[in-house]
Amino acid sequence: xxxxxxHPVLPFAVAALLVPWVGVMGRRLLSLAAPVLAIISLAxxxxxxxxxxxxxxHDWVLLRADGLAVIFATAFILFALMAGAFAWQDTDRGPKxxxxxxxxxxxxxxxxxxxxxxxxxxxxxxxxSLFLIWFGNTERSWGxxxxxxxxxxxxAMVMLSGILMMVAEGITAFEPLPTGTAASWLxxxxxxxxxxxxPLHAWLSDSYPEASIYGTVYLAxxxxxxxxxxxxxxxxxxxxxxxxxxxxxxxxxxxxxxxNNLRRLLSYHIISQVGYMVTGIGIGTELSLNGSSAHxxxxxxxxxxxxxxxSAVIYATGRNKLSDLGQLAKPLKWTLLLMMVGALSISxxxxxxxxxxxxxxxxxxxxxxxxxVELLLLIVSMGTFLSxxxxxxxxxxxxxxxxxxxxxPVHPSMYVGMGLAAFACxxxxxxxxxxxxxxxxxxxxxxxxxxxxFVEVLQLMLGTxxxxxxxxxxxxxxxxxxxxxxxxxxxxxxWLIFGAGDLLSATGQKVKAANGRAIAxxxxxxxxxxxxxxxxxxxxxxxxxxxxxxxxxFLVVG
Numbered sequence: 094x095x096x097x098x099x100h101p102v103l104p105f106a107v108a109a110l111l112v113p114w115v116g117v118m119g120r121r122l123l124s125l126a127a128p129v130l131a132i133i134s135l136a137x138x139x140x141x142x143x144x145x146x147x148x149x150x151h152d153w154v155l156l157r158a159d160g161l162a163v164i165f166a167t168a169f170i171l172f173a174l175m176a177g178a179f180a181w182q183d184t185d186r187g188p189k190x191x192x193x194x195x196x197x198x199x200x201x202x203x204x205x206x207x208x209x210x211x212x213x214x215x216x217x218x219x220x221x222s223l224f225l226i227w228f229g230n231t232e233r234s235w236g237x238x239x240x241x242x243x244x245x246x247x248x249a250m251v252m253l254s255g256i257l258m259m260v261a262e263g264i265t266a267f268e269p270l271p272t273g274t275a276a277s278w279l280x281x282x283x284x285x286x287x288x289x290x291x292p293l294h295a296w297l298s299d300s301y302p303e304a305s306i307y308g309t310v311y312l313a314x315x316x317x318x319x320x321x322x323x324x325x326x327x328x329x330x331x332x333x334x335x336x337x338x339x340x341x342x343x344x345x346x347x348x349x350x351x352x353n354n355l356r357r358l359l360s361y362h363i364i365s366q367v368g369y370m371v372t373g374i375g376i377g378t379e380l381s382l383n384g385s386s387a388h389x390x391x392x393x394x395x396x397x398x399x400x401x402x403x404s405a406v407i408y409a410t411g412r413n414k415l416s417d418l419g420q421l422a423k424p425l426k427w428t429l430l431l432m433m434v435g436a437l438s439i440s441x442x443x444x445x446x447x448x449x450x451x452x453x454x455x456x457x458x459x460x461x462x463x464x465x466v467e468l469l470l471l472i473v474s475m476g477t478f479l480s481x482x483x484x485x486x487x488x489x490x491x492x493x494x495x496x497x498x499x500x501x502p503v504h505p506s507m508y509v510g511m512g513l514a515a516f517a518c519x520x521x522x523x524x525x526x527x528x529x530x531x532x533x534x535x536x537x538x539x540x541x542x543x544x545x546x547f548v549e550v551l552q553l554m555l556g557t558x559x560x561x562x563x564x565x566x567x568x569x570x571x572x573x574x575x576x577x578x579x580x581x582x583x584x585x586x587x588w589l590i591f592g593a594g595d596l597l598s599a600t601g602q603k604v605k606a607a608n609g610r611a612i613a614x615x616x617x618x619x620x621x622x623x624x625x626x627x628x629x630x631x632x633x634x635x636x637x638x639x640x641x642x643x644x645x646x647f648l649v650v651g
Contacts, residue, residue, distance in 0.1 A: 097144045099137050100156050101166060101204070102214075104130035105173070105197025112190040120189045124177035127193055131170045131200065135163065143206060152265065154206025160534035164386050165203040165322045167532060168393040169196060171517065172314045175394075179401050179510025180307035188228045192311045195221035199315035203322045207265050208256045208280075211323065215252070215287070218316055219245040225308035226300045234303040244286060244296040252283020270327045281328060288320035288371060289364050290337050291344050292578045297363060298348070299577075302356035302413075306404035309356055310510075313400040314393045317363055321370045321389045330377025338375055339469050341368025346476035348577065350484070350568070353414050355403040358485060359396065365473060366392050366439065372470065373454040376461060379535040384453030386533055391446040391521065395438035398514035399481065402432035405503045405511070406489060412497050415485065416569065420494040428503055429490045431511045436482035438518040441474055441550060445522040448550065449529065449541045456539070471549075475557045483561040484568050492569070 108127035112120050135158070144156040158166075173196035180192065198221055201214030223245075226238040258276035259265075270277050282293075289297045301312050328334060345365025352358040366388065373385030405428045406421070407413045422429050434445070441447040451474065458466040521529045530537040561568065 097146075097155065099134045099142075100144065101131040101134045101138075101170060102197045102201045104128070104134065105193045105200065109190045109193040109197065112193065113186050117184045120184060120186065121181055124180065124189055124193060125174060128170050128174035128177060128196065131173070132167070135166055135170060145206070151209060151260075152207065153210050154266070155210055156204050157206030157267075158204060160532075161322070161326060161386065162203045164390055164532040164534065165318065166200050168318070168390045169199045169203070169315060172196075172393045172397050172514070173311075175397065175401075175510045175513045175517075176307075176310050176314070177510075178513065179310055179404075179507050181506030181509075182504050183305070183307040185228070188225065188305065188308055191221045191224045191228065192308070195225065195311050195315050199319050202319040206267055208259060208267050209265070211267050212249075212253055212256055215319070215323075216249060218287075218319060219249065222300075222312055222316055225312055226304045228308055229304045231303065237300040237303040241296045241300040244293070248283045248286030248293070251279050251286075255279025255281075255283065267326060269329060272328065272331055284320050284323045284327065285337075287316055288324060288367055289317055290341055290371065291364070294341075294344075294364050295577050298357055298360040301360045301363075302354055306407050309404060310397060310400050313359070313363060313396050317367045318389045318393055321367060321374070321385065324371060324374050325382060325385055329374055329382055332375055332377075334371050335375025335463075335466065338368045338370070338372030339466055341365065341371060342473040343368070343469060346473050346480065349480040350476055352480075353416055355406065355413050355415065355485070355489070356400065358415075358480065359399050359403055362399075362439065362477065362481060363392075363396060365477065366396065368473070369451060369454050369470065372466065373457060376454075376457050376463070376466075378457050378461060380460065380539060381454055381457030383533045383535050383537055383539075384450060384457055387453055387525075387529055388447075388450035390529065390532075391438065391450040391518070394514050394517040394521075395435045395445075395447060398431065398435035398511060398518060399439065401507065401511045401514060402428050402435060405507050408507070409499045409501060409503050410497045411500060415488040417495055418489045418497045419492040420490075421497060421499070422490040424499040425490065425503065427508060428511075429486070431508075431515050432486060432489075433482070434515040434518055436478075436486060438522065440478040440482050440554070442482075442554065443547055443550060444519070446518050446525075446529070448522055448546075449525045452541045452546055453539060471553065474550075475553050478554055478557045479561055483558060487561075487565065488569060 104127040108123040112123055115123065138156075138158045140158070142156060142158045143154060146153045146155055173192075176192065176196075180188070183189065194217060198214050198217035202211060202218065205211040205214055219242075223238055223242055226234055226241055228234075229237075255276045255278070258279070259270070262276070264270070264276075270280060286293045286296075297317070301309055304312055324334060342365050345361045345363070345368060349358050349361040349365060352361055370385040370388050370392075373381040373388070403413075406418070406425065409425060409428075410418065410421070412418055438445040438447045441451040451470075455467055455470050458464075458470065525541070526537075
């Protein structure tokens with residue numbers, strides 16, 4: 094069979110095109126049918142399947158299903174199914190279509206075999222994400238969407254410039270790219286923007302919390318992990334990425350500890366966890382690259398699960414800040430349980446997927462004698478456990494009653510999506526040799542279930558829990574927004590836009606006044622001319638009449 098017919102992007106593309114033309118139930122079913130057909134297509138593809146199309150003088154490698162691509166594609170497609178179940182209640186055409194486009198674009202990115210095909214799907218990620226943010230339908234979501242667009246247009250221009258420079262040099266295949274050239278720096282900068290590497294990160298924490306509760310769930314999975322794939326493919330072993338990843342991990346967890354908004358807190362954790370992945374890419378060994386792929390796979394599910402549970406809390410209570418929540422454990426007990434699964438997974442607790450994936454990266458740092466990297470990643474793990482498993486869960490479900498009430502129950506379809514994600518987090522953590530290792534890009538010889546690892550993780554968690562208990566009154570959420578690096582450009586940009594608007598308005602008023610004066614003067618001149626013309630006309634007519642009468646008299650008399 095033609096490999097193109099089995100391309101996993103096709104079901105998403107067809108479903109997205111059909112969504113505007115079918116009814117509510119049709120839209121719901123399409124959001125589930127597309128990922129089911131896509132995962133079947135991916136399973137039927139032969140190992141290493143490729144499809145190349147020659148057009149406009151370029152060989153477009155639309156499909157390359159090797160080990161690295163398949164693990165990311167598998168995670169994206171499975172999560173699209175979970176997100177579709179969670180968003181069953183969302184029946185609007187636009188969000189349904191854009192969710193499918195986003196999942197298809199992410200899958201297209203990781204299956205692209207050449208740089209231009211990569212960029213094509215890369216930009217569809219931006220378009221779909223932008224509309225999902227705007228579908229939040231608030232003043233804040235519109236502003237966040239425009240700032241998102243500015244960031245990603247700039248990143249796209251830089252990345253495309255680098256790609257075109259490489260294509261001009263005969264480099265078209267998306268394989269490990271040469272480093273140290275102007276073109277590679279441009280491509281790296283574009284990828285770093287989508288990966289949210291500081292200081293190119295603020296678009297994420299700014300925009301994701303402003304989407305709808307369903308849109309946020311889709312957004313959490315695809316864009317940054319697609320960038321992780323691109324960095325893994327294009328720049329493995331590039332040591333600069335190791336240190337950038339460590340900075341990401343520390344930066345994200347630092348802001349998450351301070352954050353009050355549920356979804357903004359989790360957005361900072363996307364940055365932090367992607368930092369782990371970028372660190373593994375920079376280390377560049379088979380173990381670290383396996384660890385980055387495994388952690389990206391894991392993060393799709395545990396971060397998606399946490400976004401689902403946070404969205405379920407917002408759906409039920411109408412509140413999204415820790416300072417407005419508390420005492421919800423009883424009415425939202427199942428949501429609490431599922432949130433704990435996600436929190437323990439992202440924290441690397443034993444028998445959850447993070448226990449496997451994070452330890453592969455930390456172990457790779459230890460094996461390559463990078464003790465500072467190992468230590469800093471362990472500190473990040475403590476911050477993750479503190480901010481998600483302790484702070485977020487405590488102040489949402491257990492802490493002081495701040496008047497939050499459940500005004501509508503969490504819909505059963507939401508529990509289906511959350512339950513599937515929770516199952517993925519647990520099965521890959523309990524039996525990684527069956528559920529995770531077979532899809533990693535390199536052969537795996539790694540056992541996370543050692544006494545040393547168990548003791549190390551439990552010590553870190555117990556110490557962090559004790560610290561939280563002693564300082565919990567200082568960690569309570571504050572009803573304010575945390576300033577990030579976006580403050581450095583948002584206010585000047587606002588001044589620039591409003592200043593330009595005022596200047597244009599003033600110029601317009603002056604032009605309008607000048608035009609008014611010109612029109613008035615012209616009209617007065619016309620009136621004067623008309624009066625004079627009328628006088629001249631009457632004199633002329635009188636003269637004609639007199640002459641005519643004289644001629645007539647002469648003829649009669651003569």
